[in-house]
Amino acid sequence: xxxxxxxxxxxxxxxxxxxxxxxxxxxxxxxxxxxxxxxxxxxxxxxxxxxxxxxxxxxxxxxxxxxxxxxxxxxxxxxxxxxxxxxxxxxxxxxxxxxxxxxxxxxxxxxxxxxxxxxxxxxxxxxxxxxxxxxxxxxxxxxxxxxxxxxxxxxxxxxxxxxxxxxxxxxxxxxxxxxxxxxxxxxxxxxxxxxxxxxxxxxxxxxxxxxxxxxxxxxxxxxxxxxxxxxxxxxxxxxxxxxxxxxxxxxxxx
Amino acid sequence: xxxxxxxxxxxxxxxxxxxxxxxxxxxxxxxxxxxxxxxxxxxxxxxxxxxxxxxxxxxxxxxxxxxxxxxxxxxxxxxxxxxxxxxxxxxxxxxxxxxxxxxxxxxxxxxxxxxxxxxxxxxxxxxxxxxxxxxxxxxxxxxxxxxxxxxxxxxxxxxxxxxxxxxxxxxxxxxxxxxxxxxxxxxxxxxxxxxxxxxxxxxxxxxxxxxxxxxxxxxxxxxxxxxxxxxxxxxxxxxxxxxxxxxxxxxxxx
Ligand SMILES: Nc1ncnc2c1ncn2[C@@H]1O[C@H](COP(=O)(O)OP(=O)(O)OP(=O)(O)O)[C@@H](O)[C@H]1O
Ligand SMILES: Nc1ncnc2c1ncn2[C@@H]1O[C@H](COP(=O)(O)OP(=O)(O)OP(=O)(O)O)[C@@H](O)[C@H]1O
Ligand SMILES: [Mg+2]
Ligand SMILES: [Mg+2]
Numbered sequence: 469x470x471x472x473x474x475x476x477x478x479x480x481x482x483x484x485x486x487x488x489x490x491x492x493x494x495x496x497x498x499x500x501x502x503x504x505x506x507x508x509x510x511x512x513x514x515x516x517x518x519x520x521x522x523x524x525x526x527x528x529x530x531x532x533x534x535x536x537x538x539x540x541x542x543x544x545x546x547x548x549x550x551x552x553x554x555x556x557x558x559x560x561x562x563x564x565x566x567x568x569x570x571x572x573x574x575x576x577x578x579x580x581x582x583x584x585x586x587x588x589x590x591x592x593x594x595x596x597x598x599x600x601x602x603x604x605x606x607x608x609x610x611x612x613x614x615x616x617x618x619x620x621x622x623x624x625x626x627x628x629x630x631x632x633x634x635x636x637x638x639x640x641x642x643x644x645x646x647x648x649x650x651x652x653x654x655x656x657x658x659x660x661x662x663x664x665x666x667x668x669x670x671x672x673x674x675x676x677x678x679x680x681x682x683x684x685x686x687x688x689x690x691x692x693x694x695x696x697x698x699x700x701x702x703x704x705x706x707x708x709x710x711x712x713x714x715x716x717x718x719x720x721x722x
Numbered sequence: 723x724x725x726x727x728x729x730x731x732x733x734x735x736x737x738x739x740x741x742x743x744x745x746x747x748x749x750x751x752x753x754x755x756x757x758x759x760x761x762x763x764x765x766x767x768x769x770x771x772x773x774x775x776x777x778x779x780x781x782x783x784x785x786x787x788x789x790x791x792x793x794x795x796x797x798x799x800x801x802x803x804x805x806x807x808x809x810x811x812x813x814x815x816x817x818x819x820x821x822x823x824x825x826x827x828x829x830x831x832x833x834x835x836x837x838x839x840x841x842x843x844x845x846x847x848x849x850x851x852x853x854x855x856x857x858x859x860x861x862x863x864x865x866x867x868x869x870x871x872x873x874x875x876x877x878x879x880x881x882x883x884x885x886x887x888x889x890x891x892x893x894x895x896x897x898x899x900x901x902x903x904x905x906x907x908x909x910x911x912x913x914x915x916x917x918x919x920x921x922x923x924x925x926x927x928x929x930x931x932x933x934x935x936x937x938x939x940x941x942x943x944x945x946x947x948x949x950x951x952x953x954x955x956x957x958x959x960x961x962x963x964x965x966x967x968x969x970x971x972x973x974x975x976x
Binding site: 478479480481482485509510511512515516557560563567595596597598599617619620621624625627628655657658659660663685688689691692 | 732733734735736739763764765766769770811814817821849850851852853871873874875878879881882909911912913914917939942943945946
């Protein structure tokens with residue numbers, strides 16, 4: 469039985485892509501089969517995994533717009549146990565192109581049906597907006613994992629995000645749940661991080677992961693080598709925390 | 723003669739809001755009259771300036787959708803010389819609502835006509851996407867200021883952004899120029915920052931500001947006090963750098 473998890477937050481730069489790649493790699497490290505779907509037109513997950521976009525012939529755009537089968541765009545990655553559905557620049561046009569399409573919100577869900585059961589986890593890296601690509605992901609997902617940066621603006625957009633989740637639950641996907649809330653870029657030297665952490669724990673309570681991801685420069689260096697943190701700097705705190713997070717995610721699902 | 727500058731980059735979390743607030747406050751510190759327009763549904767500029775959204779009756783949404791006059795939503799801020807056009811949560815609906823509207827891209831430009839000449843600078847804080855709100859801003863703007871975070875993913879989306887600028891220049895706003903490229907969150911302890919800086923300077927050459935904004939925790943703390951860095955921590959490196967940036971922006975325009 470596979471779990472499809474959307475990684476979403478419309479606030480920009482909170483660690484959605486970093487979590488997709490490193491949670492994905494850590495789940496594989498624990499023996500799980502993982503598919504990562506890059507549905508952000510920026511395609512940061514695709515390049516962060518070391519894939520050269522010039523070599524990618526077809527991508528998630530072709531699946532959503534031209535109804536190409538998911539299997540024919542699926543790529544294996546340099547990480548054992550992790551496959552990828554890549555994104556390319558033309559995905560930016562999908563928002564407008566999908567407006568005219570019937571039941572546009574269900575495109576991803578329908579195309580994932582054919583491949584999801586080959587994997588234990590399918591992670592979907594969303595763009596920083598609540599547009600049609602994120603709504604597609606929430607409709608296809610069993611649950612949503614919300615990365616929250618330990619900064620002041622982090623709390624501002626949560627109301628909007630939860631509102632969108634409620635609307636999707638009501639009209640598009642009744643069984644959508646919150647997988648968990650992940651605190652990222654925690655900086656122990658500042659009060660601000662502690663204040664945000666306390667607010668988030670008050671708001672989300674047991675949904676907040678025990679594992680907190682610290683600000684760790686190794687995490688921002690790893691994608692420039694096309695590697696997850698586990699391969700780039702396995703003994704760093706960033707790597708250890710994502711391995712711990714994977715344990716929590718696996719455990720919560722049992 | 724006022725200058726309308728859009729602050730845009732679809733990559734999330736690169737410092738668009740932080741630059742809108744602190745460049746705005748620093749321009750006012752140099753005696754300029756400034757209007758900041760918050761056109762991001764997250765409304766981070768509005769809250770970062772200490773405005774309580776519950777007190778905001780009308781906002782940029784009403785100007786774009788209900789054709790309310792700009793003057794009637796204009797607010798003064800706690801910063802001497804800086805006014806604000808606020809954003810609220812309903813702005814998230816504008817992307818969809820504007821799709822059906824004729825010449826939707828010109829809405830902001832037309833409504834700014836009535837107020838722009840009261841100011842030396844109008845700064846427009848854009849959301850992390852290249853959708854209709856960012857296109858509206860680029861159509862209304864004389865120039866675009868591009869914040870770029872000194873991180874690996876920073877370079878990835880630049881092609882898309884410049885593509886959008888070119889399309890706007892061709893079809894919507896012939897005189898749109900690049901105001902400048904601002905390097906943000908520079909961390910002198912890492913090689914990555916230096917590598918990104920070198921790439922950006924090779925790509926944009928004289929368009930890159932001499933002033934580089936360092937990663938500085940005071941900048942991320944200031945919005946939680948509803949203040950620009952100049953009022954929260956005037957002697958910090960963050961404050962000095964935004965004052966220097968304002969000098970460069972003023973100087974370039976002469
Ligand atoms: N824990 C961390 N410590 C240090 N740097 C981090 C950490 N997590 C992410 N980063 C860096 O911060 C930046 C933003 O992270 P990332 O791109 O994963 O966020 P995102 O939410 O996917 O952004 P977007 O909204 O643009 O999709 C990246 O340069 C990344 O390398
Ligand atoms: N130079 C800096 N040093 C340290 N922190 C910074 C700096 N500039 C911005 N920040 C912090 O980094 C986070 C992202 O910055 P900001 O919100 O301004 O980016 P943005 O591009 O407006 O994001 P979005 O794409 O969501 O609109 C914020 O929490 C902000 O306080
Ligand atoms: Mg991302
Ligand atoms: Mg912003």
